[in-house]
Amino acid sequence: MSTVAPRPIDIVEGNLADLDAVMTIMDAAFDPAFGEAWSRGQCAGLLAQPRCWLTLARTGPHEMAGFALCHFIIDEAELLLIAVHPDYRGAGIARTLIEHCRNDASAMGAKRIHLEVREDNPAEHLYRQMGFETIGRRPKYYKGKDGQKYDAITLSYNISGRNISS
Ligand SMILES: CC(C)(COP(=O)(O)OP(=O)(O)OC[C@H]1O[C@@H](n2cnc3c(N)ncnc32)[C@H](O)[C@@H]1OP(=O)(O)O)[C@@H](O)C(=O)NCCC(=O)NCCS
Secondary structure (H helix, E strand, O other), X not given: OOOOOOOOOEEEEEOHHHHHHHHHHHHHHOOOOOOOOOOHHHHHHHHOOOOEEEEEEEXXXXXXXXXXXXXXXXXXXXXXXXXXXXXXXXXXXXXXXXXXXXXXXXXXXXXXXXXXXXXXXXXXXXXXXXXXXXXXXXXXXXXXXXXXXXXXXXXXXXXXXXXXXX
């Protein structure tokens, strides 16, 4: 599915100062039909919490291609949000971001990393490719703008005892 010529990507840790760039990606990346995008207030509130971290994929000092937002609780991590700007898709950026998040989670002592995805979101394919497995389902959790309801699928990746970079 690669549509973009490979460009060097820097993966760096972000913070509240990157919120403008995060919201630019957020607005461009998520289909408004499903209401999955977070508001600026939600992102800021989360980033103010301890043990939440933001991972950025940069293509230059002032150019961001994607981000991932994670949370660590007790001995588990959650990948709360991941988005790549449409101009940069298909170049492996989301895969790279997830690998970094898994490494960070492992370094913090997480045994597993979870995420939730709307059924029918093409991102599910990516997560499964990377070894995430279904552990739960919330029926009709998401509501599309057209009124259609979609299940939320909870996926999990077992970090313990795995070579998580592969
Ligand atoms: C999902 C998303 C983050 C993927 O970003 P990306 O950088 O294009 O993904 P990658 O290039 O790393 O893809 C890696 C693999 O995942 C699969 N994949 C990624 N996006 C896919 C899509 N839309 N449809 C089908 N497969 C997809 C591909 O098989 C690809 O493998 P390949 O290179 O062997 O073809 C991006 O499409 C996005 O921002 N979507 C909107 C936001 C969203 O829905 N986020 C997830 C829910 S929080």
